Amino acid sequence: MTPLAQHIKDTVKKSLAEDIASGDLTAQLLPETLTTQAQVITRQSGVLCGTDWFDAVFLSLDPDCKIRWQAIDGDAIRPGQTLCELSGSARALLTGERSALNLLQTLSATATATRR
Numbered sequence: 001m002t003p004l005a006q007h008i009k010d011t012v013k014k015s016l017a018e019d020i021a022s023g024d025l026t027a028q029l030l031p032e033t034l035t036t037q038a039q040v041i042t043r044q045s046g047v048l049c050g051t052d053w054f055d056a057v058f059l060s061l062d063p064d065c066k067i068r069w070q071a072i073d074g075d076a077i078r079p080g081q082t083l084c085e086l087s088g089s090a091r092a093l094l095t096g097e098r099s100a101l102n103l104l105q106t107l108s109a110t111a112t113a114t115r116r
Contacts, residue, residue, distance in 0.1 A: 050107030062092035
């Protein structure tokens with residue numbers, strides 16, 4: 001495993017532990033076999049960064065989760081743009097959303113400020 005891959009794995013593990021330390025009670029109310037779809041749509045312009053961290057959150061919760069990116073790290077993004085579409089376990093998507101979005105927002109904000 002590369003140092004970056006290990007860093008991503010460690011960061012995701014810490015983020016999930018912080019967000020769902022005692023479990024995600026809301027997600028546990030959903031049937032275990034329920035699958036769903038979601039989209040991530042940006043509200044501001046900026047520079048996309050953090051897709052590997054975002055993916056790692058959901059794939060650690062549901063290895064069968066599918067994520068289809070409409071943009072890649074380094075792309076300029078605009079308000080209303082669909083960044084990605086996800087499909088997989090409803091429990092995994094609900095459980096991972098906060099960690100995944102926090103990582104994506106933080107890294108994208110850093111990339112945006114750096115580009116300026």
